[in-house]
Amino acid sequence: QKEVEQDPGPLSVPEGAIVSLNCTYSNSAFQYFMWYRQYSRKGPELLMYTYSSGNKEDGRFTAQVDKSSKYISLFIRDSQPSDSATYLCAMTKTSYDKVIFGPGTSLSVIP
Amino acid sequence: DVKVTQSSRYLVKRTGEKVFLECVQDMDHENMFWYRQDPGLGLRLIYFSYDVKMKEKGDIPEGYSVSREKKERFSLILESASTNQTSMYLCASSLVGPNEKLFFGSGTQLSVL
Numbered sequence: 289q290k291e292v293e294q295d296p297g298p299l300s301v302p303e304g305a306i307v308s309l310n311c312t313y314s315n316s317a318f319q320y321f322m323w324y325r326q327y328s329r330k331g332p333e334l335l336m337y338t339y340s341s342g343n344k345e346d347g348r349f350t351a352q353v354d355k356s357s358k359y360i361s362l363f364i365r366d367s368q369p370s371d372s373a374t375y376l377c378a379m380t381k382t383s384y385d386k387v388i389f390g391p392g393t394s395l396s397v398i399p
Numbered sequence: 400d401v402k403v404t405q406s407s408r409y410l411v412k413r414t415g416e417k418v419f420l421e422c423v424q425d426m427d428h429e430n431m432f433w434y435r436q437d438p439g440l441g442l443r444l445i446y447f448s449y450d451v452k453m454k455e456k457g458d459i460p461e462g463y464s465v466s467r468e469k470k471e472r473f474s475l476i477l478e479s480a481s482t483n484q485t486s487m488y489l490c491a492s493s494l495v496g497p498n499e500k501l502f503f504g505s506g507t508q509l510s511v512l
Contacts (some may be wrong), residue, residue: 292441294441296439324501329505329506330505330506331403331489331491331503331504331505331506332442332489332501332503333503334500334501337500376441376442386444386447386457386458387444387501389441389442390441391438391439391440391441392441
């Protein structure tokens, strides 16, 4: 079993839709949870990060962590064509540990 | 604006060649990392460095080595390239302390023929 699992997609949605991206993980020691966005032919860039359980909102993006279920989500409201990218979840036990990445979900937002 | 620069966007090499991938960051970051990215496998850590002259093995160091002579520069070396090292290579850096915010370069797509 991989430490971090993520549906690779591709996921295709119409512009304006609400998008839900998800990851599951097996190691209950993970405390820091991140979402990176990677455009084609670019390196990943940090989009959201949260510590422990709960929600965090930033504009159209909401990150949700449920540690009891070992499940994290990224919601995108009012999705735009510019949101078309691969979304990587990532997590680490402490801020000094190495980061473990999921394989990524490819998202296309169709105008 | 923060920047991590990888010297080559695309590289094509022959089996058995020695390959150097260069990475430079201008953010005065202490930590630097080399990942490879393969479809379905995500990012896997090859080597990292928390200080000049210091290096640590990541999850898949076999067939690779690194060099960090200066704080801003971190090089990945493939001693004798093989076809299974065909991949996208990503360099990243971060500040001392929180490792959660990694700054990535645009990547080098390496093909070994």
